Amino acid sequence: MKNSTARLILVFGLPGTGKSTLAAALAQRLGIAHLNTDIVRDLLGKRGQYGEGDKQQIYDELLRLATLELAAGKHVIVDGTFYRKALRSPFLQLAKNKGAVVKWIEVCASEEVVKERVSKKRKYSEADYAVYLKIASEFEPLEANCLSLHSDREDLEKMLGKCLEYIKQ
Numbered sequence: 001m002k003n004s005t006a007r008l009i010l011v012f013g014l015p016g017t018g019k020s021t022l023a024a025a026l027a028q029r030l031g032i033a034h035l036n037t038d039i040v041r042d043l044l045g046k047r048g049q050y051g052e053g054d055k056q057q058i059y060d061e062l063l064r065l066a067t068l069e070l071a072a073g074k075h076v077i078v079d080g081t082f083y084r085k086a087l088r089s090p091f092l093q094l095a096k097n098k099g100a101v102v103k104w105i106e107v108c109a110s111e112e113v114v115k116e117r118v119s120k121k122r123k124y125s126e127a128d129y130a131v132y133l134k135i136a137s138e139f140e141p142l143e144a145n146c147l148s149l150h151s152d153r154e155d156l157e158k159m160l161g162k163c164l165e166y167i168k169q
Contacts, residue, residue: 006100007075007167008066010091011107012082014136015127016114018151019107023079025156026163030075035065037080038125047126055087063090070098083139103167104146107159113152 011023020036027034040061041047046054062078069076082088095102109117111132118128127135147166149159 006070006073006098007103008070008091008095008098008100009075009077009103009105009167010082010088011077011079011105012142013107014081014083014114014139015125015132016118017107017109018117020079020125022105022107022149022151022156022159022163023077025160027077029160029164030077030167032075032077033065033069035062035069035076035078037062040065050131059087059090063094066091067094067098070094070100081135081139082142083135085140085143088142102144104142104144105163105166106142106146106148108148108150109152 009026011019011026013019020038023036024034037058041049041054041058044057044061046058059080062080066076066078078091080087082091092102094100114132115129118125118132147162149162151159154162
């Protein structure tokens, strides 16, 4: 991705919406780092551990890794639910401190589609339908402009095209 100002691209949404699929494809298309909560959880040996302290540790590590990318002047994609303002704030502060542009991308899907997706085993995510419902009930709306995509209505290529246009702005 050619641009002198580093970009912090935050892909968020409920479990099973397709955010990780989109984030990984976007990172590959742009040739930039993709940081993901489920992969970091796995690397930290935190599978099956979802207490508030565990979640905070995952997001702290994502923040640390994103800081390294931005400090090197690189663009980075961070992918997670970001379901609470408290999880989002440190990333906004990081972007401000590093002079990076923040781009929020929300990935949504119907509850029926999510239910089907989370019923299948996935490589990293352990979230099932009960987790989806819990996070949905606790989700704090984003108070910033974002690109909102619906993975159950658009194919991956169309979503990638929209992301590329949005990121350039």
